[in-house]
Amino acid sequence: MKAVIGHRLFWPAAVLVVMLLANVVVTPGFFSIQVRNGHLYGSLIDILLLGSPLMLVALGMTVVIATGGIDLSVGAVVAISGALACYLISGQEDQGAVSGVLVAVALALVLSAVLGFWNGLFVARVGIQPIIATLILMVAGRGVAQLITSGKNINVNSPPYKLIGGGYWLTLPFAVIVVAVVVALTGLAVRRTALGMLLEAIGGNAEASRLVGIRSRRLIVLAYTFCGLCAGIAGLMISSNIATADGNNAGLWMELDAILAVVIGGTALTGGRFTLAGTVLGALVIQTLSTTIYTTGIPPQVTLVFKAVVVAIVCLIQSPAFRAKVFRRRARPAAPPPASPAAADVEVNA
Amino acid sequence: MTALGVRGPVRIRREHAAVLVTFGLLVAMFAAGSIVYPGFGSGQVVVDLFIDNGFLLVIAIGMTFVILTGGIDLSVGAVAALSAMLCAFLLEQWHWPVAAVLPLVLLVGIGFGFGMGYVIHHFEIQPFIATLAGMFLARGLCFVISIDQISISNPFFTEWAQTRIPLGEETNVTPTVLIGLAVLAVAFVTLHYTRFGRAVYAIGGNAQSALLMGLPVARTRIGAYMVSGLCSSLGGLLFAFYTISASGLHEVGTELDAIAAVVIGGTLLTGGSGYVVGTALGVMLLGTIQTILRFQGTLSSWWTRIAIGVLLLLFILLQRLLGSSRTRR
Numbered sequence: 001m002k003a004v005i006g007h008r009l010f011w012p013a014a015v016l017v018v019m020l021l022a023n024v025v026v027t028p029g030f031f032s033i034q035v036r037n038g039h040l041y042g043s044l045i046d047i048l049l050l051g052s053p054l055m056l057v058a059l060g061m062t063v064v065i066a067t068g069g070i071d072l073s074v075g076a077v078v079a080i081s082g083a084l085a086c087y088l089i090s091g092q093e094d095q096g097a098v099s100g101v102l103v104a105v106a107l108a109l110v111l112s113a114v115l116g117f118w119n120g121l122f123v124a125r126v127g128i129q130p131i132i133a134t135l136i137l138m139v140a141g142r143g144v145a146q147l148i149t150s151g152k153n154i155n156v157n158s159p160p161y162k163l164i165g166g167g168y169w170l171t172l173p174f175a176v177i178v179v180a181v182v183v184a185l186t187g188l189a190v191r192r193t194a195l196g197m198l199l200e201a202i203g204g205n206a207e208a209s210r211l212v213g214i215r216s217r218r219l220i221v222l223a224y225t226f227c228g229l230c231a232g233i234a235g236l237m238i239s240s241n242i243a244t245a246d247g248n249n250a251g252l253w254m255e256l257d258a259i260l261a262v263v264i265g266g267t268a269l270t271g272g273r274f275t276l277a278g279t280v281l282g283a284l285v286i287q288t289l290s291t292t293i294y295t296t297g298i299p300p301q302v303t304l305v306f307k308a309v310v311v312a313i314v315c316l317i318q319s320p321a322f323r324a325k326v327f328r329r330r331a332r333p334a335a336p337p338p339a340s341p342a343a344a345d346v347e348v349n350a
Numbered sequence: 351m352t353a354l355g356v357r358g359p360v361r362i363r364r365e366h367a368a369v370l371v372t373f374g375l376l377v378a379m380f381a382a383g384s385i386v387y388p389g390f391g392s393g394q395v396v397v398d399l400f401i402d403n404g405f406l407l408v409i410a411i412g413m414t415f416v417i418l419t420g421g422i423d424l425s426v427g428a429v430a431a432l433s434a435m436l437c438a439f440l441l442e443q444w445h446w447p448v449a450a451v452l453p454l455v456l457l458v459g460i461g462f463g464f465g466m467g468y469v470i471h472h473f474e475i476q477p478f479i480a481t482l483a484g485m486f487l488a489r490g491l492c493f494v495i496s497i498d499q500i501s502i503s504n505p506f507f508t509e510w511a512q513t514r515i516p517l518g519e520e521t522n523v524t525p526t527v528l529i530g531l532a533v534l535a536v537a538f539v540t541l542h543y544t545r546f547g548r549a550v551y552a553i554g555g556n557a558q559s560a561l562l563m564g565l566p567v568a569r570t571r572i573g574a575y576m577v578s579g580l581c582s583s584l585g586g587l588l589f590a591f592y593t594i595s596a597s598g599l600h601e602v603g604t605e606l607d608a609i610a611a612v613v614i615g616g617t618l619l620t621g622g623s624g625y626v627v628g629t630a631l632g633v634m635l636l637g638t639i640q641t642i643l644r645f646q647g648t649l650s651s652w653w654t655r656i657a658i659g660v661l662l663l664l665f666i667l668l669q670r671l672l673g674s675s676r677t678r679r
Contacts, residue, residue, distance in 0.1 A: 070478075131422075131478075132619050132666055139606055140659020146652035247652075256424075256482055269476045299497055301598065304490030311483040312469075321474040 008266045011317055012281040015264070015310065019288045027295055039168045043291065045176075051287030052165075052175040053078070053234035055280055057254055058261035059186060060116075060230030062279040063223045065262055066196075067216075068203040068271025069123055069130035071224060074258055076141025077115050077231035078251025081108045082239030083148040086156050095158040105164070109232045115141070116228015120221030138255065145247035154245040165240030175237050182230070187276050196274075199223065203271025260307075261286055264314045285310065367672055368616025368665070369628040376635050379642065387645040393521040395641060401523065403637040404530040405430070405588040405601075407630060410608040410615075411537045412581025414629045415574040417612050418541070420554045420621025421470065421477035423578045427604030428488035429462050430586030431597070435492045437587060438500040438596035441507075448506045456583045462488060463579020467572030481575075485605070492598030499597035502590060510591050526588050533581065537626045550574055554621025610658055611636055614665050635661070 004010060023030045023043070033042035057074050064071045088104035089095055115137060122133035167174045190196030201209040202216045210216045234254075239245045263269060264285055265278025289310060293303045316322045384391030400407070409426050416423040437455045440446040466484045470477050502508070514522035541547035549570040552560040561567045585604075590596050609619075615632030617624025639657050643649050 126667070126670060128666055128670060129619055132613065132662075135606075135609065135613075136659050136662045136666065139610060139662060140656045143652040143655030143659065146650075147656070151650055151652060256485075259478070260482070263479055269478065299493060301493035301497060302490055304486040305494060306490070308483045308487035308490060311479065311486065315475050315479055315483070316469075316473060319473045319475055321472065325472065 008275060009278050009281060011314060012265050012278055012285060015314060016281055016285050016288060019285065019292060023288070023292055023295070026292075035171065038171055040171050040173075043295070045173065047284065047287050047291050048176045049173040050291065051283055052173070052179045053237045053251075054254070054257055054261060054287060055179050055283040056182060056230045056234040056237070057251075057258040058265075058279045058283045059183060059276065060227030061255075061258040062262050062265070062267055062274050062276060063186070063190075063199065064130070064227045065259075065267055065269060066199045066203045066271060066274035067220050067223050068206060069220065069223070070134065070259065070269065071116075071119060071227045072131065072134040072255050073115070073119060073137035073141055074227065074231040074234075075251040075254040075256075076138050076145065077112050077228055078235035078238060078254055079145035079247050080115065080141055080148065081112045081232040081235030082250050083145040083154070083235075083245045083247045084108045084111055085161070085236055086154040086239050086245030087148050089156045089158050089161055090154050095156060096160065098160045101158055101160040104161075105236060108236060109229060112232020112235065113225050113229045116225040116231070117221060119228065120224030123224065124217040124220040142247065145250070147247075149245055149247040151247070153247075156239075156243055156245075158243075161240050162243060163240070165237035166243075175241075178233065178237075182233070183276060183280060186226075190276070195219075200272050200274065203274075257286055258283075260311055263318075264311070266318065285314075368669060369625055369631065371668060372615055372628055372631045372635060372665070376631055376638060379635070379638050383638070383642050383645065387642075390641075390645055393518065397517065397521050397523050397527065399634055399637040399641065400527040400530060401592075402640075403633050404524075404526040405585040405592065406604065406607055406611065406636070407530045407633045408533050408581050408588060409585035409604060410611040410629050410633050411533055411626055412578035412585075413605075413608040414537070414612050414615075414617055414624065414626050415541075415550060415577045415581075416477075417609075417617055417619060418550050418554045418621055418624055419571055419574045420557065421571070421574065422481065422609070422619070423463075423466070423575065423582075424478065424481040424605050425462065425466065425484035425488055426578060426582040426585070426608055427601040428485040428492070429459055429579060429582035430589060430604060431600045431602075432462075432488040432492050432495075433459055433583040433586030434590035434596035434600060435495050435500065435598060437590055438502050439495050441502060441504045442500055448504060452587065455587060456580060459579040459581075459583020459586075460576050461579070462582075463576040464572060466579075467575030470575065471568050471571045489598065495598075497598070499595055499599075501595045507591060507594055511594050526591060529584070529588065533584065534626065534630055537577075541626055546570060546573060551622055554623070556622070607636060607658075610662055614661055616665075616669070618669070 020030070027043070030043050033040055033044060035041070057078065061071055061074065085104045085108040088107060089101060092100040094100065119134050119137060122128050123130045126133070163169070163174050165175050169177060190199065198209070198214050198219055201214055202219060206216050235251060238250050259269070261282035262279050263282070265275060265280070265282030267274040267278060286307070289306055290303055293300060293306060380391075409430060413423055413426055433455045436458060437451055440451045440454070441448065462484055466480050469475050470480045510525060513525055515525065515528070517523050541550065549560065549565045552563070552565055553567055553570055557567060586601070589601060593600070611632035612624070612629050613619060613632070614635055615624065615628030615630070617628060636658060639661070640654055643651070643654055
């Protein structure tokens with residue numbers, strides 16, 4: 001029992017299960033999944049589909065946070081990527097042409113990766129604090145997205161593009177498959193090679209890892225580039241799902257949701273040890289929360305209050321200082337709180 | 351140590367240089383605007399900068415306290431919106447007297463700051479996450495009060511919005527400007543001439559050393575967030591005076607503007623170094639950009655964002671060039 005509760009994925013998983021069970025109580029048919037027209041339908045599938053962009057963005061964010069950094073610009077990159085893809089597609093004569101869509105998607109992804117690369121250069125080469133370096137793009141990026149769309153919403157009518165965020169493939173939503181593939185590949189890359197350990201080493205102490213021969217600067221640039229790319233894919237999904245590029249609102253506050261997902265998943269913002277599975281769980285917790293609010297008929301804006309409560313609970317439970325002060329008050333009042341979350345070091349597999 | 355030598359002999363130090371550059375750029379931009387656009391160089395445009403950005407000035411001053419301790423406060427825009435919303439609701443729906451509403455609203459702001467500061471210090475939650483939760487909570491509570499915008503018809507507010515204090519022959523200022531300047535003066539004195547201010551700089555420089563020196567780290571850090579909460583609340587009220595309305599959608603993104611103003615004003619986000627006067631110059635610089643875009647007329651609003659981003663970039667590179675061993679964390 002202690003091993004289960006001590007597992008670093010226990011609390012995010014428990015919160016997710018509790019929320020899903022609460023949904024079953026309110027809507028009895030919540031867990032039912034039907035097959036209609038060869039597609040899977042159901043609330044659980046909806047949560048996966050709507051949570052796909054957040055899972056991707058949070059995945060990239062996890063890698064960046066593992067290096068001890070943070071990327072505030074992902075929301076802006078989401079907007080830019082969707083804006084560029086829709087702008088290119090809307091300019092084509094035949095919007096349904098697969099080749100045209102592929103070119104637009106490729107260009108949007110390249111631009112997203114370049115923006116991530118730019119962030120990485122600032123952090124690793126120029127040596128600016130990550131939070132400030134990415135703040136630049138966060139502030140300017142949304143302006144750039146509106147520049148691409150000329151401040152208007154660009155509507156596209158392109159079946160191949162619609163597939164990315166709203167289509168189905170092998171009975172599953174295409175976006176969910178994309179997320180599964182990206183998560184699996186990332187998991188393989190960080191856990192079956194030394195990459196994950198090197199990233200954690202950089203997050204633990206960048207200077208020390210450089211001295212032992214890790215090319216920390218190159219890896220940091222790589223992490224930010226990967227984060228930009230993930231945000232770019234998420235931007236394609238969001239704009240594809242609604243067939244519209246909205247430079248103003250696409251991905252708004254997504255950086256905050258993504259950071260939340262990472263923290264709820266159990267990765268510390270200070271860098272070092274990270275867990276991809278935790279991040280996916282964290283993203284699902286946030287999406288389930290939103291879906292739950294929608295189904296219960298509470299005004300969606302009020303979601304923020306519940307989000308605040310969930311964040312507070314999860315973060316407090318995971319805080320060693322909080323646990324030391326509240327749960328072990330009788331032990332020794334003057335005992336200093338443990339400096340590192342040593343109890344969470346048991347399991348690191350993604 | 352540089353931060354503690356505030357009363358030392360006047361030399362061009364790093365943080366002075368950053369403020370001077372901001373000031374120089376502000377003057378240059380204003381001069382350029384005056385040459386290109388007729389009517390730009392009038393005193394009223396300068397005063398309008400204060401009128402239009404008074405609430406941002408107050409919020410950014412609070413943000414400066416928090417950033418000087420090495421923290422960050424993402425909740426300022428949401429707390430400001432909540433304050434305005436609460437004020438409008440109590441005045442219009444429950445018909446409370448103004449004299450009771452205003453102090454209560456400011457107390458709510460201080461309470462928010464205290465809660466976040468307490469959690470940050472005692473439970474060791476990162477400031478980013480704790481104030482993010484605060485931001486969600488405040489923004490959500492706005493919508494709990496009302497989904498729609500509330501107009502304020504209270505005579506105190508409507509009269510305040512129309513009050514103009516003559517300043518010379520052709521220029522007028524609003525009471526908001528005076529409050530903004532008063533807050534700036536109080537903040538300046540607090541930071542440089544009180545124990546609390548010294549402790550704020552000391553914690554930002556090195557919290558561990560500050561603790562070992564016997565400074566009241568807990569009280570000071572929580573205090574900084576309470577100052578920020580109070581300033582956000584006051585900023586929200588000033589915004590309500592300015593628009594005579596309140597809405598949960600007001601002041602979205604103000605936290606970014608405030609952080610940008612603080613950074614452009616030469617304060618290091620790592621804490622321990624910077625001036626509240628620089629922050630005021632940063633706010634004026636952001637305001638000047640918007641004024642130039644308004645005079646220009648054909649440039650669209652999103653250029654404001656891009657221009658602020660470019661400015662941030664320039665100033666961050668400048669800070670890097672001016673050299674500080676603490677720029678990296």
